[in-house]
Amino acid sequence: MEKLNISLSANSGNKDTRSGFGDALFKLGQERTEVVALSADLTGSLKMDKFAKTFPDRFFQIGIAEANMMCIAAGLATGGKIPFTGTFANFSTGRVFDQIRQSIAYSEKNVKICASHAGITLGEDGASHQIMEDIALMKSLPGITVINPCDYNQTYAATLAVADHEGAVYLRFGRPKVPNFTPPDHKFVIGQALLMREGSDVTIFATGHMVWKALEAADALNKNGISAEVINIATIKPLDREAIMESILKTRCAVTAEEHQIYGGMGESIAGFLARNFPTPVEMVGMNDVFGESGTPDELMEKFGMDTHHIIEAATLVLARKQY
Amino acid sequence: MNNITTLKSIAMQVRRDILRMVHAAQSGHPGGALGCADFFVALYFDVLHHNPNEFDQQGRDQDVFLLSNGHLSAVWYSVLARSGYFDVSELATFRKFGSRLQGHPATHEGLPGVRFASGSLGQGLSCAIGMALGKKLDDDDALVYVLMGDGEIQEGQVWEAAMFAGGKKVDNLIAVIDFNQKQIEGSTSDVLPPGDLKAKWEAFDWEVLEMNGNDIEEVIDTLRLAATLTGNEKPVLILMSTEMGFGVDFMMGTHKWHGIAPNDEELKNALSQLKETLGDY
Secondary structure: OEEOOOOHHHOOOOEEHHHHHHHHHHHHHHHOOOEEEEEOOOOOOOOOHHHHHHOHHHEEEOOOOHHHHHHHHHHHHHOOOEEEEEEEHHHHHHHHHHHHHHHHHHOOOOOEEEEEOOOHHHOOOOOOOOOOOHHHHHHOOOOOEEEOOOOHHHHHHHHHHHHHOOOOEEEEOOOOEEOOOOOOOOOOOOOOOEEEEOOOOEEEEEOOOHHHHHHHHHHHHHHOOOOEEEEEOOEEEOOOHHHHHHHHHHHOOEEEEEEEEOOOOHHHHHHHHHHHHOOOOEEEEEEOOOOOOOOOHHHHHHHOOOOHHHHHHHHHHHHHHOOO | OOOHHHHHHHHHHHHHHHHHHHHHHOOOOHHHHHHOHHHHHHHHHHHOOOOHHHOOOOOOOOOEEEEOOHHHHHHHHHHHHHOOOOOHHHHHHOOOOOOOOOOOOOOOOOOOOOOOOOOOOOOHHHHHHHHHHHHHHOOOOOOEEEEEEOOHHHOHHHHHHHHHHHHOOOOOEEEEEEEOOEEOOEEHHHHOOOOOHHHHHHHOOOEEEEEEOOOHHHHHHHHHHHHHHOOOOOOEEEEEEOOOOOOOHHHOOOOOOOOOOOOHHHHHHHHHOOOOOOOOO
8 A cells, every 4th residue: 555644744735525526627738639528517616727718629518418528428439539538526416327327338338427516515505415425336336447536636636546447436535725735746646545644543434524623633642642544535436455455454444534435435344244244333424314504614514524633533433443 | 232122131139039039038128129129230230330340448430329218128138130240140149148149238247239338227328429429529520329218217317418419519429219009017108298309309409300210211210310410410210109018019019028028829820910931049
């Protein structure tokens, strides 16, 4: 497993992950003529404007018709293009599950489903838009790679990486400005987990915005004499099983942290893998089977149990359950 | 180029194939497949610019066809085999375990001629638009054809796609609606009245043609006319009137044969009405 050893001083300034997507998409547009982009009336929100303005022939404004967009993307992929669809995570998954299932996944199309405003940090728009079930939907489909990068730099790198990957990808990112702390030149390898912080007592597996909170939690735990390892599960499917085993053989207990429902999320994938191979105590931080509401991202992460202290509490709980 | 007599003979053979395939599988959708046999034969044996021996997914510089109402798989498989995409003997595996001829078309088993899975209705027109846009980007002058059912257009996505193709002038696209006025539960007018389809598609800025889908000469003439109308900033829609079960008297005039297989006696009766054979598989 590759080690990054990130400290909290690594934050180079808060940035939104969606801008990482938009900036990388523009770079792909410059470098690869087969890259095309589709938007369902959310070009600005997805930061796709620069691509749209610079490459108008390769940009398709579909209108508010996500089902049509997914299948048009499937058609473009068949002809040899590499289509990137852009809309909110809600409209990228739940609204178009059958289109993705039949015309993209089952039809084996090289479509990159790029989804912004995922999770509860979308904030004020409320529960209608705060999809916390998208990972569950996408990871259930055979053949789809599910990626949830943690910051601007990693989203940028992941966007470049998925263009080189043959096959359907669900790329999930968010709305708010959050710490940007992974190295800017770090190459994203699909399917590879990253060791963000070494530890020996407990492993915190985190994905997306929760990786930074996991690092904050690890710092706090360290001050209490608990050595927490933090692993960034940027690729949720396929899971980096070797990395998980490597860490668990050392720590023998785990906390999972994600901005998603506990049911069907990354934590469930890891717990399922461990149950089948090396039964291990696991505590899960995530949305606990409820819908969200309007509020600021910080207010909502606190109310729904996905803040730094919730990870710390989960680590304390799981350490108490550890057998040996 | 085949003459009309030859095409009619092929269409009869395709109908024999459909009946024997559905009978052997004891499942499938013979009604709509029989109704569309003349259209498929005209398209694959006369109209399409394609190369059955060198099929690839991209279909660069070739006309491509998508079947959106995937339950018509039996007629498509028969015509694909008869036009050289794969050996006709494979038709015997239709809907059987381990077959490339899945109940509804799929790409997963690598069957030549198929580029998209279908079965869940309403998606094919959008996929066809995607292929058409790709051809435009590649300066590829070939055309994209797609067939939908008239029950299928009850799906909302069809109208998303109709609005897009008309509004964005996707004019290298020819969509055909199998207007047999029947669906599983009865007549389309009983289930959900379609209204004036010609006016509806024209209102979405499509060029609309009509034809009798069971008159193979008219089908060829109309498809050729449709091709000449492409490149004029409008997609082309053909409302194709067909008779479900066409060619077999007891399967016509009813929706009953949408999705059931004939028994031994019914198969014998049906084949006796389609005597001429080019060689059954």
